[in-house]
Amino acid sequence: MQNSNHENFWESMPPLLPSVSIDCTILGFHDNQLKILLLRFKNTNSFALPGGFIDLNEDLQESAQRILKERTGLDNIYLEQFYVFGDKNRRDDKLQKKLMAASGLLLEDDHFLLKRFISIGYFALVDFTKTIPTPDFLSDSCEWYDIDKVPELIFDHNEMVKKALNHLRLGLDEKLIGFNLLPETFTMNELQSVYETILGEKIVRSNFQRKILGLDILQRIEKKMTGAANKAPYLYRFIGK
Amino acid sequence: MQNSNHENFWESMPPLLPSVSIDCTILGFHDNQLKILLLRFKNTNSFALPGGFIDLNEDLQESAQRILKERTGLDNIYLEQFYVFGDKNRRDDKLQKKLMAASGLLLEDDHFLLKRFISIGYFALVDFTKTIPTPDFLSDSCEWYDIDKVPELIFDHNEMVKKALNHLRLGLDEKLIGFNLLPETFTMNELQSVYETILGEKIVRSNFQRKILGLDILQRIEKKMTGAANKAPYLYRFIGK
DNA sequence: ACAAAAGTGTTCTCCATACACCCATGG
DNA sequence: CCATGGGTGTATGGAGAACACTTTTGT
Numbered sequence: 180m181q182n183s184n185h186e187n188f189w190e191s192m193p194p195l196l197p198s199v200s201i202d203c204t205i206l207g208f209h210d211n212q213l214k215i216l217l218l219r220f221k222n223t224n225s226f227a228l229p230g231g232f233i234d235l236n237e238d239l240q241e242s243a244q245r246i247l248k249e250r251t252g253l254d255n256i257y258l259e260q261f262y263v264f265g266d267k268n269r270r271d272d273k274l275q276k277k278l279m280a281a282s283g284l285l286l287e288d289d290h291f292l293l294k295r296f297i298s299i300g301y302f303a304l305v306d307f308t309k310t311i312p313t314p315d316f317l318s319d320s321c322e323w324y325d326i327d328k329v330p331e332l333i334f335d336h337n338e339m340v341k342k343a344l345n346h347l348r349l350g351l352d353e354k355l356i357g358f359n360l361l362p363e364t365f366t367m368n369e370l371q372s373v374y375e376t377i378l379g380e381k382i383v384r385s386n387f388q389r390k391i392l393g394l395d396i397l398q399r400i401e402k403k404m405t406g407a408a409n410k411a412p413y414l415y416r417f418i419g420k
Numbered sequence: 421m422q423n424s425n426h427e428n429f430w431e432s433m434p435p436l437l438p439s440v441s442i443d444c445t446i447l448g449f450h451d452n453q454l455k456i457l458l459l460r461f462k463n464t465n466s467f468a469l470p471g472g473f474i475d476l477n478e479d480l481q482e483s484a485q486r487i488l489k490e491r492t493g494l495d496n497i498y499l500e501q502f503y504v505f506g507d508k509n510r511r512d513d514k515l516q517k518k519l520m521a522a523s524g525l526l527l528e529d530d531h532f533l534l535k536r537f538i539s540i541g542y543f544a545l546v547d548f549t550k551t552i553p554t555p556d557f558l559s560d561s562c563e564w565y566d567i568d569k570v571p572e573l574i575f576d577h578n579e580m581v582k583k584a585l586n587h588l589r590l591g592l593d594e595k596l597i598g599f600n601l602l603p604e605t606f607t608m609n610e611l612q613s614v615y616e617t618i619l620g621e622k623i624v625r626s627n628f629q630r631k632i633l634g635l636d637i638l639q640r641i642e643k644k645m646t647g648a649a650n651k652a653p654y655l656y657r658f659i660g661k
Numbered sequence: 662a663c664a665a666a667a668g669t670g671t672t673c674t675c676c677a678t679a680c681a682c683c684c685a686t687g688g
Numbered sequence: 689c690c691a692t693g694g695g696t697g698t699a700t701g702g703a704g705a706a707c708a709c710t711t712t713t714g715t
Contacts, residue, residue, distance in 0.1 A: 197438040198437045198438045198439050235536055237508060238508050239504060239505075239506025239507065262501065265479060267477060267478060295437060297440060368692095383677095383679060386678065386679080388694075390676095402686090402687090405687085405692095406687090407687080407691085408692085409686075409688075410687060410694080411686075412694085608667085609666085624706060627704065629668080631703090646714080648715075649665085649714070649715045650663075651667080652714060653665085653667085654667080
């Protein structure tokens, strides 16, 4: 954490698109819970969604993918724009300065980070088990939190989470995106659990199976050997159609 | 159109948020047709969606509303973000220069209009009869076009229109937004015609009435005096609920 | 009387839900 | 055997599409 690092920090960044940031609501599924990936700024108790800026030579979508890769280690993440947050007072200069100062970065009053930004909200669904959460330069923690225990976040990030979840619920059946929260192969029970958690309601097993299997989007693989004293469940793989 | 106007043009603009533009797909309904409002750049045959930039002291939504007001004369327009267009090569510097030159504006190579922009796509539904289409400084025409006769548009604007229409269709029943294309009061037939046009299919009258009236979102007003030799239709007003 | 508007009734199909029940199977 | 997984049958209710028919009403 030597000072030379700090001096170089901004200069080492590639040319960026001004005024625009990306913030990502990254969701995973574990222990029958929806989880969200949050950063904590160094030496503070301030939490935020993972985010970043757009390099001038990146398509918007590419930027979001890069940011996700940096925080999770994953390529080919399911990713979707859901809203642009553009209120003129959505950010808080004092807080911004404080957060940067906590990382040893002093911002001049005309620093670009203190200018107005709009933020494009992306939401991403990942296979929890495959992620390697990695803090960025400004944070000392990048961890999963239960979706119903999200702490207070900076700026308008709590609103972002709320909107992202709503977007997820609305698109769950329509876009068949629940699979992205599971590993390559999964049992029908696990899938049902994902649906129940996201929708917040119990589903009758037999009806759920009929519905999902009727969509012709799953390939049945083999039995899962559980070692339990009962029939082993089948494994399925999502094949789209 | 004296040169002094041109010299002052950019300087007269308020401070803008860099890199970000707004483009609006403005839809109206007339003669049983969906119509879209398009600009033609001065002294060219290039068409574009109405758009603009974000003043530093405007919320994003306010910017979109202002732009819409400037082109249609209307306040309180139904307005919705639907997508951010952010490919790095979505714009074309040569075309941009040509369009500006056609208005007598010469752009230096480092002019801000030649920098990279992302564009936030808004779509708007307006009461056709109330609009006063008004060209902007760079265009000599602002007119309604049949939605199925949209000419080639600049940049990625044709794609914007396509995405906006898709968005409209998906949200029609869900968000009950069709009413925004009609005057304050309207007949059931007119409303049905809006739905049929947007969805591109015939609907059985009696079923449509049952469905819409069952939603409890319409207030029945009075009879419309048509002067025709038949029963006059009722007028309805949208009351949301 | 006429023509269009408005309302009602009926039938069908489709789909989601709920629930009961059976079979399969790994230990 | 038994606990869980997996599958089927079936009744119900609601939504919506198709169609027929009646009633209303302004000129």
